[in-house]
Each structure stands twice: as structure tokens, then as C-alpha cells.
Amino acid sequence: MNIILLGPPGAGKGTQAKRLEQERGMVQLSTGDMLRAAVKAGTPTGIQAKAVMDAGELVSDAIVSGIIGERLDMEDTLKGAIFDGYPRTAAQAESLDVLLSERGRQLDFVIELEVNEDALVERVEGRFTCANCGEGYHDKFKLPKVEGTCDVCGHHEFKRRPDDNAETVRTRMAEYRAKTAPILPFYEAKGLVKKVDGMADIAEVGAQIDAILDGKA
Ligand code: ADP
Numbered sequence: 001m002n003i004i005l006l007g008p009p010g011a012g013k014g015t016q017a018k019r020l021e022q023e024r025g026m027v028q029l030s031t032g033d034m035l036r037a038a039v040k041a042g043t044p045t046g047i048q049a050k051a052v053m054d055a056g057e058l059v060s061d062a063i064v065s066g067i068i069g070e071r072l073d074m075e076d077t078l079k080g081a082i083f084d085g086y087p088r089t090a091a092q093a094e095s096l097d098v099l100l101s102e103r104g105r106q107l108d109f110v111i112e113l114e115v116n117e118d119a120l121v122e123r124v125e126g127r128f129t130c131a132n133c134g135e136g137y138h139d140k141f142k143l144p145k146v147e148g149t150c151d152v153c154g155h156h157e158f159k160r161r162p163d164d165n166a167e168t169v170r171t172r173m174a175e176y177r178a179k180t181a182p183i184l185p186f187y188e189a190k191g192l193v194k195k196v197d198g199m200a201d202i203a204e205v206g207a208q209i210d211a212i213l214d215g216k217a
């Protein structure tokens with residue numbers, strides 16, 4: 001099964017993608033994570049992308065579709081791909097169709113996380129992740145069970161993203177509204193869109209997504 005999780009920054013895409021990896025053996029394909037890895041490694045793509053990401057704007061369609069294509073050639077993605085943060089533009093949505101059909105694969109669902117934008121700044125500003133395994137946490141909504149220790153891997157260091165500040169989040173949301181939300185009709189026309197209440201708590205959002213994947217919603 002291949003799905004897209006669609007929603008603005010802070011909607012809960014990464015949180016749910018990580019859970020689906022753990023519970024269903026699917027594979028999270030986050031272009032944001034891939035780009036951050038490229039920035040950290042200092043690759044030509046990373047060097048090009050860094051300033052754009054710091055500003056909260058979108059990296060070029062050619063770059064992100066290129067890295068998704070390379071990732072889809074890795075065999076683990078046959079277990080089921082969760083596209084997280086991709087596609088973000090109409091051109092990327094069209095590229096994804098081509099990338100999947102070239103490989104004899106297809107999309108099963110586009111799951112839209114419906115959220116109230118006013119709540120997202122608080123979600124994004126409070127976000128932190130385990131520096132070792134990438135498990136996501138929140139200062140208020142999802143603290144580690146034992147303070148200072150990752151629930152998943154037991155590591156003690158955590159990190160925050162440089163673009164998770166109120167000002168950049170506003171730009172990222174404006175980019176979502178202008179360029180990403182308009183791709184929904186493309187998927188609605190294909191009958192793929194399912195909506196979940198992204199304002200519910202993390203477990204409830206997960207239950208709504210599970211019902212869709214299990215054909216019960
Ligand atoms: P996205 O990947 O869509 O940008 P994340 O999954 O990283 O969003 O979630 C943003 C922050 O909000 C994280 O700190 C996460 O722990 C928290 N979060 C995710 N889903 C919910 C939810 N349903 N309710 C409250 N907080 C949430």
C-alpha cells in the first residue's frame with residue numbers, strides 16, 4: 001500500500017508516519033528529512049537547499065522529485081511507502097504519478113490531516129526529536145515517558161529544527177496554502193482523498209488513519 005499524508009507543517013504527518021513504520025512495517029519517505037540529511041552531509045543538493053529551507057520556502061521540484069525517484073528504487077519501499085511532505089506542488093504530484101507508474105506501483109490513499117492553522121505554531125514551536133532515531137516529541141503534547149530519555153531507543157540527546165520558529169512557520173504555512181492545498185482536487189478527481197481530524201489527540205488521529213487503511217472508513 002502506498003499513501004500520501006497531506007497537511008500543513010505541524011499537522012502530524014511525521015508523527016503518524018513513524019507510527020505506521022513501527023506498527024505496519026511501511027516506510028516513511030520524508031523529503032524534509034532527506035533534505036536535512038543532505039544539508040548535514042554538505043552534498044551539492046544540501047548546499048543548494050539550505051537557504052531555501054531556512055527561509056521556509058520550497059526547494060525546486062526537480063530536486064525533490066529526483067530524490068524521491070532514487071529512494072523509490074530502494075527495495076524496502078516495496079513494503080509500502082508513506083509520502084510525508086511530498087508532493088507539495090502540482091508539478092510534484094504529476095511527477096509522483098510518473099515515478100510510481102514507471103515502477104508498476106500506484107497510490108492507494110491521500111490522507112488529508114484537517115487542522116486549524118492557529119494551533120500549528122504551538123505544535124511546531126514545541127517540536128523536538130531524538131537525535132539518534134528521529135522519534136518525534138512535543139514539549140506539551142508528547143513528552144518522553146522518562147524525562148530526557150527517548151522512548152524508542154533510550155538515547156539522551158534531542159534536537160530542534162532551525163526552521164521551527166514562529167516567523168518561518170508562517171511562511172511555510174503560506175507556501176502550503178498557495179502551492180500544496182491546490183493539489184487536493186487533482187487527487188479528489190481520482191477518488192483517493194480521505195480526511196481525518198488532525199486536531200484530535202495523537203492516538204485518535206492514528207485510529208482514524210488505521211480505519212482508512214483497514215478499509216473501515
Ligand atoms: P508534521 O510532520 O506534519 O510537520 P509532526 O508530526 O512533526 O508534524 O507534529 C508536529 C508536532 O506536534 C510534534 O511535536 C508532535 O509531537 C505534535 N503532534 C503531532 N500530532 C499531534 C496531535 N494530534 N495533537 C497534538 N500534538 C501533536
Ligand code: AMP
Pocket residue numbers: 009031032033035052053054056057058059060061064084085086087088092172
Ligand atoms: P518538512 O520537514 O516537510 O517540514 O520540510 C522542511 C523544508 O524542506 C520545507 O520548508 C522546504 O523548504 C523543504 N521541503 C521538504 N519537502 C519539500 C518538497 N516536497 N518540495 C519542496 N520543498 C520541500
